[in-house]
Amino acid sequence: MPLSTQSQGDAEQYVLVASLDNARNLSNILKAITFKDHAIFSATPNGLKVTVEDSKCLQANAFIQSEIFQEYTIKEDSVGFQVNLTVLLDCLNIFGGSTAPGVSTALRMCYKGYGYPLTLFLEEGGVVTVCKINTEEPEEPVDFEFCSTNVTNKVILQSESLKEAFSELDMTSEVLQITMSPSQPYFRLSTFGNSGNAHYDYPKDSDMMELFKCTKTQTNRYKMSLLKPSTKALALSCKVSVRTDSRGFLSLQYLVRNDDGQICFVEYYCCPDEEVAED
Amino acid sequence: MDCVVTGGNVKVLAKAIHSLSRIGDELYVEPQEDGLALRSVNSSRSAYACFLFAPLFFSRYTIPIGLAFRCKMAIKSVQAVFRSIATLEKTVEKCHIELDEQKNLLTFTLHCKHGLVKTHNLSFQDSESLQAVFDKDSYSNVFRSHPRLLVDTVVHFPPSLEEVTVSVSDDRMWVKNHVEDETDRSKAMLTELCLASDEFDHFSVQVQNSVTFCLKELRGLLVFAESTGLPISMYFDEPGSPVVLSVTDSVLEGNFVLATLSDDSNLRKNNTKRACTPPPPPDDFMNDDMDSYLIAMDTSVMPGPSASRPPSPPLTNSTSLKQTAAAKHRTRLPSEEEEEEEEEAVNSSGPPNKKFCSLFFGSVLPPSSQMTTQPLTGQEVLASDSEDDVQ
Numbered sequence: 084m085p086l087s088t089q090s091q092g093d094a095e096q097y098v099l100v101a102s103l104d105n106a107r108n109l110s111n112i113l114k115a116i117t118f119k120d121h122a123i124f125s126a127t128p129n130g131l132k133v134t135v136e137d138s139k140c141l142q143a144n145a146f147i148q149s150e151i152f153q154e155y156t157i158k159e160d161s162v163g164f165q166v167n168l169t170v171l172l173d174c175l176n177i178f179g180g181s182t183a184p185g186v187s188t189a190l191r192m193c194y195k196g197y198g199y200p201l202t203l204f205l206e207e208g209g210v211v212t213v214c215k216i217n218t219e220e221p222e223e224p225v226d227f228e229f230c231s232t233n234v235t236n237k238v239i240l241q242s243e244s245l246k247e248a249f250s251e252l253d254m255t256s257e258v259l260q261i262t263m264s265p266s267q268p269y270f271r272l273s274t275f276g277n278s279g280n281a282h283y284d285y286p287k288d289s290d291m292m293e294l295f296k297c298t299k300t301q302t303n304r305y306k307m308s309l310l311k312p313s314t315k316a317l318a319l320s321c322k323v324s325v326r327t328d329s330r331g332f333l334s335l336q337y338l339v340r341n342d343d344g345q346i347c348f349v350e351y352y353c354c355p356d357e358e359v360a361e362d
Numbered sequence: 363m364d365c366v367v368t369g370g371n372v373k374v375l376a377k378a379i380h381s382l383s384r385i386g387d388e389l390y391v392e393p394q395e396d397g398l399a400l401r402s403v404n405s406s407r408s409a410y411a412c413f414l415f416a417p418l419f420f421s422r423y424t425i426p427i428g429l430a431f432r433c434k435m436a437i438k439s440v441q442a443v444f445r446s447i448a449t450l451e452k453t454v455e456k457c458h459i460e461l462d463e464q465k466n467l468l469t470f471t472l473h474c475k476h477g478l479v480k481t482h483n484l485s486f487q488d489s490e491s492l493q494a495v496f497d498k499d500s501y502s503n504v505f506r507s508h509p510r511l512l513v514d515t516v517v518h519f520p521p522s523l524e525e526v527t528v529s530v531s532d533d534r535m536w537v538k539n540h541v542e543d544e545t546d547r548s549k550a551m552l553t554e555l556c557l558a559s560d561e562f563d564h565f566s567v568q569v570q571n572s573v574t575f576c577l578k579e580l581r582g583l584l585v586f587a588e589s590t591g592l593p594i595s596m597y598f599d600e601p602g603s604p605v606v607l608s609v610t611d612s613v614l615e616g617n618f619v620l621a622t623l624s625d626d627s628n629l630r631k632n633n634t635k636r637a638c639t640p641p642p643p644p645d646d647f648m649n650d651d652m653d654s655y656l657i658a659m660d661t662s663v664m665p666g667p668s669a670s671r672p673p674s675p676p677l678t679n680s681t682s683l684k685q686t687a688a689a690k691h692r693t694r695l696p697s698e699e700e701e702e703e704e705e706e707a708v709n710s711s712g713p714p715n716k717k718f719c720s721l722f723f724g725s726v727l728p729p730s731s732q733m734t735t736q737p738l739t740g741q742e743v744l745a746s747d748s749e750d751d752v753q
Contacts, residue, residue: 244476244478247446247449247453247478248478248480250445250446251442251445251446251480253442276439277436277439278435278436278438278439278442278484278485279439279467279482279483279484279485280482280483281442281480281481281482281483282479282480282481282483283478283479283480283481284478284479284480284481285476285477285478286477286478286479288477289476289477289478290476290477291476291477291478
């Protein structure tokens with residue numbers, strides 16, 4: 084790797100250095116959370132967490148563990164910065180983002196610290212491009228206080244079965260209503276559109292259902308426009324965990340397998356739209 | 363209404379709905395005793411399509427007795443039920459269509475693999491009866507072929523092309539793109555394909571002429587015919603009277619009725635230009651009574667299809683004969699054809715030559731209020747009768 088040899092010298096000055104043999108392993112997972120321009124990066128020795136938010140009602144997090152990177156050095160306990168995600172993605176695909184086998188862009192991502200730009204060294208076929216993206220003051224991500232002890236209902240589904248439902252969702256419906264219940268209909272997605280309503284029911288004993296743990300019947304509505312971006316994550320994922328807590332907040336966790344078979348996670352939190360009388 | 367469709371028939375139903383969506387924005391649903399009729403008509407009323415699924419098509423088919431129900435709904439919303447048509451065959455095991463009269467909802471329930479159940483409750487509107495009046499057996503030119511032949515023909519025309527002209531001689535059919543007027547002809551690219559009669563399963567030409575009609579609807583039917591592998595029959599007469607395209611098998615029948623461009627000097631010129639095509643047909647084939655082909659629409663909600671039989675207008679003698687023949691046609695009796703020709707001659711000698719240059723029926727349709735008072739009403743009912751006769 085030409086990148087790793089050349090960079091030995093200046094590694095000292097960076098607080099964060101992360102290298103990937105295949106930049107697609109990063110760009111793909113970032114695409115799953117691209118619905119707003121601003122992304123908050125927070126790096127810890129465990130890995131990189133990228134957060135995107137919308138209207139304080141929706142939050143998406145992508146976790147890329149340090150093991151995914153070929154090189155991952157961090158000099159502080161935590162490093163935070165904010166960049167324009169669209170620009171970052173454009174840079175990561177600067178060589179065209181070819182999906183042909185055997186062709187990959189190598190990436191070395193460096194950050195010197197507060198006030199410095201995020202520097203990307205990208206190499207493909209012996210050509211090196213250096214991109215510097217100005218960093219912004221990192222905002223504090225909204226804490227959704229979604230904690231696993233408050234989870235009332237949880238199902239884990241193979242993504243395949245939800246992909247179908249999400250691709251068919253009636254987009255004229257303003258909300259997606261999710262019903263989870265220990266009794267019928269178990270797990271139901273409903274839309275209320277111009278031409279009528281539609282319900283998708285998943286029985287708890289379906290072979291698509293990997294886990295079914297519902298303690299109480301809960302019906303909550305979520306804005307379709309907020310949930311729409313999560314389909315990008317769904318498309319990439321192989322499993323999805325759907326959880327709701329006692330307040331009706333929704334957590335969607337996606338297990339994403341990258342090109343090299345490694346596992347990353349993407350997580351969406353969404354506020355409920357309104358209270359719905361439980362029946 | 364309570365019907366269940368299973369297995370591969372779900373896809374057939376879905377494909378039919380998709381091809382109807384090429385015609386109009388609304389789907390007319392009418393559960394009849396002889397099957398479930400799904401119909402659509404375009405906004406200018408120049409194209410009409412109807413699929414009739416026989417009770418045997420369903421694994422369960424029950425309709426309320428003595429209570430005529432018909433409705434229309436946005437075809438898009440029905441399409442949405444069968445959205446992922448490619449995976450439909452693999453995923454959907456059973457489709458249940460049920461009418462909830464209390465809530466005025468038509469419910470489509472899809473029972474899919476892995477226990478997933480998709481329920482679509484669609485709202486509908488009451489509708490008038492939608493019936494096109496046409497009689498396939500009265501047509502002088504009849505062709506039948508595997509859909510592949512037409513698919514391979516149509517593929518040569520760009521998607522932007524609106525109309526094609528089909529011309530026939532005793533042993534050949536020409537399909538070419540239609541160009542609006544003379545000035546355009548010099549610039550336009552002309553594509554013409556020639557099909558020999560032996561490429562067809564059935565090729566019978568009584569009158570050598572040519573008709574021009576919209577390609578979009580034909581493409582819609584082709585998609586259906588190709589996926590089901592059913593042969594397509596094509597019926598047409600002189601320019602200006604509609605072309606009928608149909609697919610039939612033991613449990614379903616689909617008919618697409620498309621307006622053709624009326625014969626004008628332009629077309630006649632084209633006809634004479636071609637050496638192998640004879641000059642325009644004699645006059646009595648051109649003074650056809652447009653009304654008998656009009657897509658008759660009754661705007662008032664009709665009682666049961668056969669509840670009232672209006673007094674016979676002068677035309678009905680010949681038409682009623684035609685209707686019974688049309689009914690027989692459903693059972694596919696080829697011997698009826700000659701008989702039909704005679705009637706056609708009787709019929710066409712009546713009204714004077716109509717001079718009109720409109721493209722489609724829609725523009726020559728009388729206002730709906732008038733229509734009900736004209737012989738059309740009689741024909742409309744007659745058309746329904748023909749379906750009763752099948753019983």
